[in-house]
Amino acid sequence: MFDSRHLRTFHEVVVTGSYSAAARELGYTQPAITQQMKALEREVGVPLFTRAGRGLRLTEAGETLARHAEEILEGLRTAQQQLGALARLRAGRVRVCAFPSANATLIPAAMARLQAEHPGIRVELLEAEPPESIQRLLRGECDITLAFSYPGADAEVPPEVQVTPLMEDQLTVLLPLGHPLARRQAVRISDLAEERWIAGCPRCRANLLQVCSDQGFAPDVVFTTDDNLAVQSLVAAGVGIALMPALVLSFMCHAKVTGRLAEPHVRRQVSAYVLRDHLRVPATGLVLDELVRAAASRVGC
Template sequence: MFDSRRLRTFQEVVRTGSYSAAARSLGYTQPAITQQMKALERELGTALFVRVGRGLRLTEAGETLSRHATTILDTMTVARQQMAARTRLDTGRVRLCAFPSANATLVPGTLAALARHHPGVAVELSEEEPPESLTRVVRGECDIALAFTYPGTSGTSGGDGASAAEVPEELVEIPLLDDQLVVLLPNVHPLSRRRTVTLTDLADERWIAGCLRCRVNFLHECAEQGFAPHIAFTTDDNLMVQSLVAEGLGIALMPSLVLNFLRHQDVVGRPLAPPSRRHIAAYVLREHLRVPATSLVLDTLRRTADNKVGC
């Protein structure tokens, strides 16, 4: 890596034709100029000048460096300016991968806040369920992953979300919020007017479950209450789940985050008693915490999540 100060001094020696003239031009002493040129020659491993009478002549290596010095210095200047802009958060790019309900709730508010206060920071979005999203961070395909875990199934592989065992050790967890689970009931259901419901109240109901991975936590919750649910339908389409519930074809267990942006007019959501929640967090490689743009997006995600909790 070139020392820009030595390279600029080299340019001035070439322009003026001598160490003494360059010293006068730059306001240095001649020994200081001589030391800088000797240091540059040591750095490059070759002589740059030879004395011809009382003047200097460039060697072949010196002529090569002279041809490229301006380009090198200009490139270094641009690099410094771009790095300074990223440090000031005038510019930056962050790749964010999130699961669907986070992309529909946490992410838009985060992007809106960034657009208002740091319009030069660009966020590239992708969608993936955990634990695949976490693997993408480790592979360098994204910078931040939003994922969730269910405390009750933290040691169970294949559950909806990432178990503790599925979180790669290279990743740092930044907690965002706990998302309460609710039971979706048709408006006309006898328990729809209750403030909370228990799973045992609903042990004989027909249930609508999500995909295979999504069922693990639900089956675990029911097993904890001593029964195996009758699963009538399986789909991971949230709108379809609510439509089936609205038609009285079954009931469903769903994260309340989904209901913040999507709720059928003929269904109600009632929290479980005792409460059941999934834990939502951002995951990032430890070294990325020092990247200003990544740190900014994480801070903005935390503020957005705090606002969701307060809603």
């Protein structure tokens, strides 16, 4: 492996044609240039220069190295510039994996502010429900994961992962607009024992079963899907009702569907998960900060 300092000096000797001229350009003494070139020749294993009168002539090895030296040094300059940009938050790529309703709500708000203030940072957006999204973080497939958990069902988080709570998301009952209970501001879960239900992802389905069990009944689940738009369409068509997070209400697409607060209140915790080592990357920390701000702006909505 060549010493980059020796390579820069070699390139200057080639360009200027002598040790003394290179010394003047670089601000070194001539003996210092001589010592560096001897050290480089030891690294290469063969002479790089021969004397031609008072001047220098490149050996075959010297010509070979000269052809590559400028390209190598330009690559180093480019790398230094890019690393400097990363350190100053002018550039960087951050991979974020989130569940669908976060991708439709928290992510757009955070990314709009990020793009306005730090346009050089690029975010690659992935989608997965927990616990798969957290596994993707542990496998190194993303830098930040947004995931949710329900009371009493928190999964153990490895010590190398930092968890940043973002917000609590109130659960709501999704009803067809003409449903008799749609006139209420809030709906008791116990009043829905005879309803047919649309269940969501495995974690949400498990929560639905637990909530209903706590109210003394087992829900009649007639359809299961983790597609929020599909759930809305099924509710609108009268196939069943659903227990959905309030985040979903902000992108409700069906005029024939309405959401009502569930009683007793049930909230899921939305958090950001980051490998602790990744927090040392400035761009990752910045994206996390923007996600925290986006979640804070939704509290109380």
